[in-house]
Amino acid sequence: MPIATVNPANGETIKTYEAMGTEEIERRLQLAEATFRTYRESGFADRARLLNRAADLLDEDRQDIARVLTTEMGKPVTQARAEAAKCAKAMRWYAENAERLLADEQPADSDVKDSGASWVRVRYRPLGPVLAVMPWNFPLWQVIRFAAPALMAGNVGLLKHASNVPQTALYLEDLFHRAGFAEGCFQTLLIGSATVDEILRDERVKAATLTGSEPAGRAVASTAGEMVKKTVLELGGSDPFIVMPSADVEQAARVAVTARVQNNGQSCIAAKRFIVHTDVYDAFAERFTEGMKALKLGDPMAEETEVGPLASERGRADLEELVDDATRTGATVLCGGRRPAGDGWYYPPTVLTGITREMRIHREEAFGPVATLYRAGDLDEAVLIANDSLFGLSSNVWTREEADVDRFVRDLEAGGVYVNGMTASHPAFPFGGVKRSGYGRELSGHGIREFCNITTVWHGA
Template sequence: MPIATVNPATGETVRTFDAVGPDEIERRLAAADAAFRDYRTTSFAERAGLLHRAADLLEKENEEIARTVTTEMGKPITQARAEAAKCVKAMRWYADRAEALLADEHPDPADVADSGGSRAVVRYRPLGPVLAVMPWNFPLWQVVRFAAPALMAGNVGLLKHASNVPQTALHLDGLFRRAGFPEGCFQTLLVGSAEVEKIVRDPRVRAATLTGSEPAGRAVAAAAGDEIKHTVLELGGSDPYVVMPSADLDRAAEVAVTARNQNAGQSCIAAKRFIVHTDVYDAFAERFTAGVRALRVGDPMDESTDVGPLSSERGRADLEELVDDAVSRGAQVLCGGRRPDGPGWFYEPTVLAGITPDMRVHREETFGPVATLYRAGDLEEAVAIANDTSFGLSSNVWTADEAEVERFARDLEAGGVYVNGMTASHPAFPFGGVKRSGYGRELSGHGIREFCNITTVWHGA
């Protein structure tokens, strides 16, 4: 795949880039290795000052970077601005809290004595250069939610971004450099996917994190496992959105429209499968479909646009194949289901009902503005449908019954259960999944500790 900015709203190639060659890759790996030796000794206060400066710069450059993001992957401009602002918030969150999150831990003195020691401490030390293989759908947020905690922990970062967002990747490279981070602390590598395995296997790279497809995750995990290196993987989801009879239906339907169609539905944690109790199914379906039908599809630079284009022609074709397969097997199209006339890779926001297990859309992630509706007879059936997937990233539950909340929190196979609200990542809460959605956690204290050497320092009596 070429490294290029191709505007998905028009199909126009805006700018192309040459991939860096072996000599430049070597230079940057050497720079990362050298930078880590000094950067690891900096204080939390020094790192926080640098990260606050990066946050300040990104805040000032919000409009510039938002327009770049919209041009490269089609996110509506209002959502692109919000993504940049969210990154600023996360940078400041980690700058202010990293020291406390990585504070020394002191085991119980009785346990220390029982071990034959006089004192002991557990410390969180940085690992070294970490490779981040990141996707295009949230091209700022995916990077920052890795980079902010990794840099605050004393690691250095190497970014292999998606090939369709090179200008965003280079802007981030320059952002950290202009903020004053030492040379080599954060570098963008404009390389194709074929180079990733060699970089993972390089002994100077100590760990890797990837957000993306299952095949990409398997490839990185296999290479890292062969080299005995730590990885964190986030590989997508097919999140359930369960609506029970006691739910506020108006609110549940309103939020459902956003939960499915934000970022043109191209989100791992977007609600994708809407599982509704039979007692309120018809009422919810009517409200939800009306809301989806009212969404405005159009130019992502237009302030009034709700849904922009899909990021690529291939992405739209994949989505169409899933919809066509479902319809051929008996699914009902309640709204949408077509590509609009005109240029760009747009697709109508779509609601499908009558989903059966033999349909591909039941098993595969729909990465675009297509929702599937399921009818559940009771809580047990709702849980069974929700868990009938190879994914387990997040989930949404709408109910006013606390006993039902506890059952869903216990029984849903997911890394998150969001009650009466939409799943959203926040720096304070751990983020990640189970099953084929991956392993490890980003964000919160759990995320910053993923790339730390947890070290026991023990003193004899």
Template sequence: MPIATVNPATGETLSTFDELGAQEIERRLAAAATAFHHYRTTGFAVRAELMNRAAGLLDADQETIARTMTTEMGKPVAAARAEAAKCAKAMRWYAAHAERLLADETPPADETADAGAVRARVRYRPLGVVLAVMPWNFPLWQVVRFAAPALMAGNVGLLKHASNVPQTALYLEDLFRRAGFPAGCFQTLLVGSRAVEGILRDARVAAATLTGSEPAGRSVAAIAGDEIKKTVLELGGSDPYIVMPSADLERAVRTAVTARVQNNGQSCIAAKRFIVHADVHEAFTERFASRMRALTVGDPMEETTDVGPLASERGRADLEELVDDALRRGATALCGGARPKDRPLGWFYEPTVLTGITPDMRIHREETFGPVATVYRVGGLGEAVELANDTPFGLSSNVWTRDPAEQERFARDIEAGGVFFNGMTASHPALPFGGVKRSGYGRELSGHGIREFCNVTTLWYGAEPAGA
């Protein structure tokens, strides 16, 4: 895939970029290793000052970088501004909390005395150079939620971003440079996917994090495993959105639309499978389809646009294949199901609601990365849980019920990294984020995320000799 900015609203190639050659990759690896040798010894106050400065610059750049993201991958410009603001918030959060999250831990003396220790501590030390392989769908946020904790922990970063968002990738390197981070602390590598293996196998790279597809995750995990290097993977999702009879139906419907079409439906944690109790199925489905049908599909630079284009022609083709397969096998489209006729240019797709989904349809098992929702009818809580878990993924989930006993059952039985009650799944700096099953492993954000790329070091102190 060429490294290029291609406007998904028009299909026009706006800029192309040359891949880095072997000599330049080597120079950057050396710079990263040198930077880590010095940067790891800086204190939290210094790192926090730099991170807060980066947040301030990002706030000042919000409109410019929002338009860059919209141009490169098609998200509505209002959503792009919100993404930039969220990134600045996360930077400030880690600047404020990293020292506390990584403070030395001292086990009680009576618990370590029989180990011969006069005292003992646990210290979190940075691992080193971390390679981040990141996707295009949240081109700023996906990177910052790795970079902010990694840099605050004393690591340095190498970013291999998606090939269709090169200008956003270069902006991030420049942002941290302008904030005053030492040279080599955060570098963007404009390389294709074939270069990842060589970089990851380099002895100067200590660990890797990847957000992306299941095949990409398998590849990076296999290489890192062969090299015995730490990885964190956040892969696909097919999140259930369960609606029970006690739900506030109007809020559930309104939130369902946002949960499905956020980021033009291109989000791992977007609700994709709507599992609705029979008692409220008809009312929910009618309102949901009506609201989806009313969404404005159009130019993502327009403030009134609800849904912009998909990020790539291939992405739209993949989505069409899933929908067409379902329709051929008997599914019903309550709205959408095709390209909009008034948008001949660009990679647009109509907001779509499908019912009558059966296990033989590909869409029952595979992730839909676009504004397409599948709606199921279930007879009770047990059937809802069974259907929610009938997927190879386990990233997050949404459950609408005001019954405390039902909430406890869902919290216990749903196989996912998160269960959000009476609201929409979201990522937040203070809460751990990640999945189970084929959605990956490890956690981003919160204290769990910042410790992923730390050397958890035991410090053991024996008795000093008498008279020493």
């Protein structure tokens, strides 16, 4: 795949970049290693000052960088601005909280005494250069949620971004440099996917984090396992959105529309499978379908647009194949289901019902504004349908019954359960999944500690 900005609204290639050669990659690896040796000795106050400055610069750049995001991957510009604001918020959160999150821990006095020590501390130390392999769907946020905690922990970052968002990738490197971070603290590597394996095998790279497809995650995990290096993987999801009889159906249907089509439906934590109790199924299906039909599909640069184009022609073709397979094997289309005429990689908000286990869309992640509706006879069946997936990133539950909540929290196979609201990441809460959605956690204290050497310091009498 060429490293290029191709506008998904019209298919126009705007700018193409040459991949970095062996010499340039080596220079940057040397720089990362050398910078880490000094940067790791900096204090939390100095790191926080730099990260806060980066947040300020991002706020100043918000309008311009939002247009870059929209041009490169097609998200509505209003959502692009919100993404930039969210990144600045996360940077400030880590600048304020990192020292507390990584403070030395003191075991219980009884355990210290039992070990024969005069004192024991658990200390968090940085690992070194961390390779981040990041996707195009949230081209700022996916990077910042790695970079902010990694930099505050004293690590340095090497970014291999998706090949269709090179301008965003270069902007991020420039942002940290302008904020005052040393050149080697955060570097963008303009490289193809084939080069990732070679870099991950380099002994100077100490760990890796990847957000992306399951095949990409398998490849990185395989190499990292061979090299005995720490990894964090977030590999997508097919999140359930469960509606029970006690729910506010009108509100649930309204939120469901946003939960499905956020980022043009290209979000790992977007609700994708809508599992509705039979007592409220018809009412929910009617309101949800009406809401999906009413969305404005169009130019992502227009302020009124709610759904823009998919990020790539291949992505739209993959989505069409899932829908076509479902309709050929018995699914009913309640709205959408056919690409509109004209330029760009647009696909309309679509609702399918009559889904069976044999259909590909039941098993695979639909990465676009396509929702599947399931009817559940009771809570037990809702749990069975929800867990009948290879993925387990997050989940959404709508009910006013606390007994329902307790059961879903206990039995849903997911990294998150959001009750009477849609899944959304926040810097203070851990983010990640189970099953084929990956392992490890980003954000919160759990995220910042993923790339730390957790060191036991035992001091004798």
